[in-house]
Amino acid sequence: MIGGGFIRIIQAEISRVLRKPFFCVIPLLSLIYVLYLEIGAYNNALAFHKGTIELPTGVPNPFAGVDLSQMLYWFRWENITTAAGATYLAGWVGIILVGYVGAVWFADDLRTGVNKQIAVLQKHLMPVVVGKILTLALYMAGILIFIVLGSVLTTLFLSDVPGREPAALLRWIPLRNLMLYSIIAVMWACLAAMITLLSRSPVIGVAVGVMWPFAETAILFSGNSTIQLLIAKIAPISTIQSILAFVYDRFSWVIDSAPVILWTTSPPLTRTIENGVIQPYLLPISFLMTALVIYTFVAVGGIILGYYVSVRD
């Protein structure tokens, strides 16, 4: 069961997934969500530029005198991949959709009992489970590519967007960031899938996949104890947010207030206290990536274990 057999499993999984309406709706929902934020940011940029935005009395326009092409920096095709992916994964909606997909991915097998039929058909379950995980990874990467392409096409209909050069989409930084986003999405989807399988409950898997980001944020922001600050550096959503902050170069914005970012991620959860003041704290990217990879491996291991156990009922 290697080579051709493995490809056959992935083809079968792709064929299955494409026939479930849920998995066709999710990319569309994701794109609509990202476009909604992008177009909002675009309109804001125009309003700031033209001075038509209503600001509180006495508050000066922070973007007065800034060139429109600079304000639309993230719409340049060399940056749109970075912006679109981070917009999707940094907000609640995106990460929740990713978790939901992960939980549902294996929930059908549990709910219908198809996993047990597969265990009768196939002595070697490992390639089947790994094939399902790889298909999930392809699907998550596909959603991100779909969002990026949707964003790129949308900019064609937005006037004054600078830097619309197709070759810019294929530069190293956008591609690297797309890869990072894919790993983040796969990690989070796999964690949700792992919970579904280990709890043998699609309901618990979906609930945890959806509620975890809220819970982690609520718990870590409810105080500033040493333990909370430590967990905030290594908890999964914190790690994701910190990587997004790195990718998005958001710290320069937070600290230096560079006036070029008009749509943003949520505040990163990684924090520290310096002189009694809470500060965003960016761990080295090598550490963050290591944490991301460890989470992914734990999730994949959990899925494999959970799948094996689930067929032995």
Added chain:
Amino acid sequence: MFELVEVTKKYRNHEALKQLRFVIEPGVTAVVGPNGAGKTTLFNILTGRIFPTCGTVFYNGQPVEKIRGNLGYLFEDPPFYPYLTAENQLGYFNALREYPVEAHEVERELEKWDIPPKGKKIKDFSQGMRKRLGLANAFLGNPQIVILDEPFNGLDLEGQQLLEDTFVTYRSKDRFLIFSSHQLERITLLADRIVILDQGRLVYTGETKELAEQATKVIFYLPGDISMDLLRTPLVLEIGKRGVLVTAAVQKEKGPLFLQHLAEHGIVPQSSRLLISELEYVFEEKQVSRRLPY
């Protein structure tokens, strides 16, 4: 052949199988017993999907897990993805098999079982159609070993006939068809051998014809409008009802006399069967006999 050696399966709160020791020879074998007897657990162990708590199951001297490339299995309620069509689902299962068959064989199997037209999703299938699809999956690739859990349940008459015809092809020296059913007439008709389980214990294993020889009574199924006075004769041991039919139990040796008695009054029995004591014992003990004539 399958060889079970002291096979025990314990779940958290109960023992589903208790020190089973017997062999299953090639041909058609029926596994019989009331609900909770351990039939499905036994099947799950034979397929290698679950492991016994104690004991071992061998197939031709090899661990049973190794047979999966050559095994077809029908779950009592076959599992499918509801959003797939029959051809998608069978193609999916085929792709995941150890030894997939060609696409045209998948189509042929679907045609054989007369599965609904292309494009209809499984969620819109009737119970009978789901069963047919499960059977198509179990028999796909003409496997050497087929295990069917309650295959006749929910199957329409045409499907039952189709399945019975398929059983015949497994009455050979190198193929196995193992099935469970509560329909005793069918078991005595189709199975070469019978394994009777009760509360996880082996009650009986042997050839069907040996059991039939042990039978002491014959049951006749008579038209529902028959006069009861005709049945009030010393020949008849018990009278009962099954649906619209009236049943009469007669000593086996006196069967011809009873037939003659009926013929004299212009009555033709709809059918008859031997009452096999071992089977009836198990079923009556568990009061599953409500489903049966007696």
